[in-house]
Amino acid sequence: MISDDKKEEVRAAADIVEVVQDYVKLKRSGSGFVGLCPYHDEKTPSFNVTPRLQIFKCFGCGESGDVFKFVMDQEGVGFTEAVRQLAERYGVFIPEDENDVPSETTQLREGILHALKFAGVFYYRNLIENPEAEKARKYLQDRGYGREVYKKFGLGYAPSGGEELWKAAQNAGIDEQYLAEADLIKPSNRGNGFYDSFRGRLMFPIFNPTGKVIAFAGRVLGQEKTAKYINSSQTKVYNKSEVVYGVNFAKNEIRKHKEVILVEGYTDVITLMEHDIANVVASSGTSLTPGQMKILHRYGERIVMIYDSDDAGQTAMKRGINIALAEGMEVQLLELPENQDPDSFVKQFGKESFEELKKEEALDFVDFLLHKAGDEGRLDKPTETPKVITEILESIANIGDSIQRQVYVQYLHQKMQKFQKVKETDLYEQLERVMNDKRWEEKRAQKREEARQRINEPVENSPINGGTNDEPPHPGFRTERAQSSRKKPHFEKELIRLMISYGREMVEYICSFTNSKLFEDEELRMFYEDIIERYKKEEDFSIKLYSGESEPFPRLVGDVTLEQHSASERHAEIVGLKYEKDKNPYKTAKSSIRASQISFYRRKLNELADRIATAEGDERLKLMERQKDVKSKLTRRETSDPDDLYPDPEKGVSNEVNEKVFTYKMKGEE
Template sequence: MRIPEVKINEIRNSTNIIDVIHNHVALKKRGKNFIGLCPFHQEKTPSFTVSEDKQIFHCFGCGKGGDVFKFLMSYKNISFIEAVQEIAEHAGIKLSFANESVSQEQTEQELLYEINVFAAKYFSNNLLISNDGEIARQYFKKRNIKASTQKTFGLGYAKPEWQDLVSLLTDNNFDLKKAEALGLIDRKTEGGYYDKFRGRVIFPIFSANGRVIAFGGRVFEADKNTAKYLNSQESIIYSKRKSLYGLYHSKDEIRRMDRAILVEGYMDLISLFQNGVKNVVASSGTSLTDEQVQLLSRFTHNIIVLFDADSAGQKAALRSIEILLKQNFEVKVVSLPEGEDPDSYIHKFGKDDFDSLVSKSKNFLEFQTEQFNKSGMLNEP
């Protein structure tokens, strides 16, 4: 998908960068320019400057700068074409596409997105309609995940065969080196390629704008010789530390409620969402990062941390709280009963009980003190 340069210039010239940035950053006029707190790094004194005359932005603190497209790409973690499309829609300009040359990076990104979309459809079809997918359908049935929810989140199934996806990619003339760069396939030592995701249920990972950027795969049963989870490697369209699972599906509800619930895993989020708790995001089993918090801050600064009741989950909650507080979030914590996680709790007790539990959430100081007490750190020497 390519946009002619003349159309890109038309879209750029029809938009005032001040109007676009002001939707995301509080700006104040100072002389000819506008200033505000930089959205790309933490600061107390404004160093973020926008020039209406030059139609560019620049931060003297972190060095980020560029035109209106660059701002949206950096702020929303989207591709160049997505940024152009958003500005065009904002300006009421109808886009036309052509085979004119675009930058190598833009072309590369779009080709990777196309491969991921193809793979996502392949995994989904395996789950929903193939005979081989019965094992995965039974797995989700046992986990109380409805077919409609499976479709909403694009859930899928990777067959156990070693070259099923490789063959389909080849038959459809996709570049296997690019599929390798995405972590969908890998090279054999003797030559050729094999499928990396095999015999797993699949969780596509979407950008905040709804593009498939990566995949997570889970085995059906724990096996000491096989990793429980397998995730896509990082690529030019996917950075794990900049992505929040489920944000694409939940962002409108988070913005409406001005509050997000943070959980750890895919199934925690999916089960809550299916049961009507739709202001939820997941850190995908990784420690929360500054970049993830910055991404979430576009939608709310109020968060409830809801991690597993085990010691690992509680330690992860404490680490997450520190990062959230650094970025000026109002943080509360929900403590689940021993042995429960959000997935098991919502299925066992239902939404009303869950809402009641959330209403009793503690502020971070109460939670921290409770954890210190449990660990004996507050005991008299």
């Protein structure tokens, strides 16, 4: 046990303001500090820290306590571990002694963190000592990194053998459960033992704001046909959507400058920091998320985004603008000279040139989007200019403060006068339409989430949950068993299969003739809407991704991709022809679209017949006219060939199954 004297020594040494500022952006208010509460979402700061009393108190949710409680809550550790963390941070020596018995959850988290720390040391030693790591050392040397950089950033090397980390951890007495929970090892397919998750890669440890290793990123060093980087999977200590690479090194400099520089790569961060540009972070190998932006907003008010000049980089930058504006940050964009990234630019021209370029060339998001549209020639085309205006208004719509939105609309109006005369009132009307669309999309997303939860929620009164056989199920809920036992329309499954197998071009084609109302099956309708949302956000929607999502997606993927019957190889030998399911994927799509529309119009006719039976007067006449129209549409689809109903796409699609998201854009979505 840690003695009371030692606890008080640690409490006296710890600066509660400094500790809290690792998680909350604080502003001085009288004799204390205030900020947005980390325990609940709020827009107006009600979280108070009083240095004199060494306590915090939120007047919104009621949470309060001392520096130990704050660390326990934010780090998910027990009291003893919180004291030891603070003692280590503030240089207070605590002798090893019997600790309090931690809870099961705390013990698991601490075990995972211990395994990750061990792995970090293991990888570092291999980088320094292992002859196999020569290629990693050569790569780092070519980038100008010496051993002091290895040590500062914890760089390492994962041996290629496949079991070295696992065996070393076993010898050190580390429980395999902790290694597996940390995603450092995976169960062997052979049924016994494990293998290392990272093999033959240069390793970048990812730290939380307090400097603990919580994950790794591994970079391939040769020309292998594999992902350039792989990252640790989500764990109990690592949520990749809320982690920013380098924030542990950069947080104090971000506070000092009130500005964070966001780059794409791990080496960009390291090189800039080695050239004394220390307020820099990267988005940890993922697309920028609201959670990551929330982290950055704790430390700074302004964000300067630097992305690659390729299409993927520019798309990511535009998406990042909206996320930053929604978080309430001031946004600037910096485009480096052609064929330069932050790493190469700073090495070639130095810190002063970088700072000067940032000062002179960094643009406000409105200026940047207009500048990009001008470079693309879009502002010279009468048909494109309204689209550019709408895109900028879509960004402005993300700003929470109404006065700020008004200022930016006025600024856009002023800037547009040199290209096209636009009334300010028209801009406000269009902004209102954009915001209404945004609210509608948010409501749709909420309904989809509610539908997903309904699908997954068990029936309380079903026999498998203790009810009796004669008790009817709740009308709003279904068990997974009930959902999966109902036969899903083959053509609806085919549409989903084609979309997740062939990527963005196929989604564009199918969506030009369909919408979610065509789907009779509730689960497939939800699946369809989820794919569309991911498409719009330019996120992955592959078979691989959905197979790893929560239920019902893995089950639905199996349902739409696996067939009970398929043509045998023997049959191919006999008839001399090999059956290819998707020899022409678009032909399959046309047939499935036609079948879906036929099914939809038949359901409509049944629905109209029921309504006509009870309607009177003008309403009955209108319904009969509608019935006639639907019959006409149904007859056309029943009697026409799919090739006559649906034109061929402008662009073909390969027969390769989609494992990555293509960058092809929908027609009209510039």
